[in-house]
Amino acid sequence: MEKCIIVAIADNLAIGKNNALLWHISADMKFFRATTTGSPVIMGRKTYESIGRPLPKRLNIVVSRTMEAPEGIVVVDGLEKAFEVAEQSGAEKCFVMGGGQIYRQALEIVDTLIVTHVHLDIPDADTFFPEIDKSVWEASESTESQYDEESGCYFEFVKYIRK
Numbered sequence: 646m647e648k649c650i651i652v653a654i655a656d657n658l659a660i661g662k663n664n665a666l667l668w669h670i671s672a673d674m675k676f677f678r679a680t681t682t683g684s685p686v687i688m689g690r691k692t693y694e695s696i697g698r699p700l701p702k703r704l705n706i707v708v709s710r711t712m713e714a715p716e717g718i719v720v721v722d723g724l725e726k727a728f729e730v731a732e733q734s735g736a737e738k739c740f741v742m743g744g745g746q747i748y749r750q751a752l753e754i755v756d757t758l759i760v761t762h763v764h765l766d767i768p769d770a771d772t773f774f775p776e777i778d779k780s781v782w783e784a785s786e787s788t789e790s791q792y793d794e795e796s797g798c799y800f801e802f803v804k805y806i807r808k
């Protein structure tokens with residue numbers, strides 16, 4: 646099973662503030678949905694709470710030491726267990742979808758990073774992605790930059806594979 650991170654990252658590595666996303670880019674939401682639908686998704690308890698419901702057509706796995714499993718969610722108490730549950734489902738791929746704490750741990754393990762680079766600087770964010778170390782990660786595919794009218798920024802999709 647291929648283990649992937651999927652994340653949208655600002656130029657200053659910001660990914661969230663006050664347990665919410667920092668932008669609304671509908672093309673990115675669409676890309677996220679198209680990429681992850683049909684596969685297990687793994688998220689931290691805070692990210693799950695920020696969404697507030699299971700994502701449809703995906704096995705939803707939440708990593709938490711405190712949460713009781715609501716309907717439609719599998720709760721596990723560690724990232725390794727989350728990957729085991731995903732693997733046991735027979736999936737070919739799974740996606741770690743945040744947030745900051747879970748990304749930091751998953752970055753040591755995953756094979757692939759699927760990154761939306763959002764060309765904004767958000768210094769007052771409270772959650773950041775680690776630096777993508779180019780001695781470890783190689784960009785294997787990328788799209789042209791696109792402009793999003795609503796958020797007034799450029800963004801592109803880049804896939805990184807572990808060297």
Ligand SMILES: NC(=O)c1ccc[n+]([C@@H]2O[C@H](COP(=O)([O-])OP(=O)(O)OC[C@H]3O[C@@H](n4cnc5c(N)ncnc54)[C@H](OP(=O)(O)O)[C@@H]3O)[C@@H](O)[C@H]2O)c1
Binds near residue numbers: 654664665688744750
């Ligand atoms: N830009 C993006 O692509 C993107 C994507 C997703 C999320 N985000 C943003 O990221 C922010 C949330 O990130 P966050 O770092 O605050 O929280 P998080 O990673 O979503 O969740 C943290 C929680 O996960 C659980 N956890 C973490 N490591 C664990 C482990 N090893 N074993 C068991 N449980 C573990 C703990 O839950 P318990 O306390 O219940 O034990 C912890 O409080 C929000 O602002 C969100 O909008 C951004």
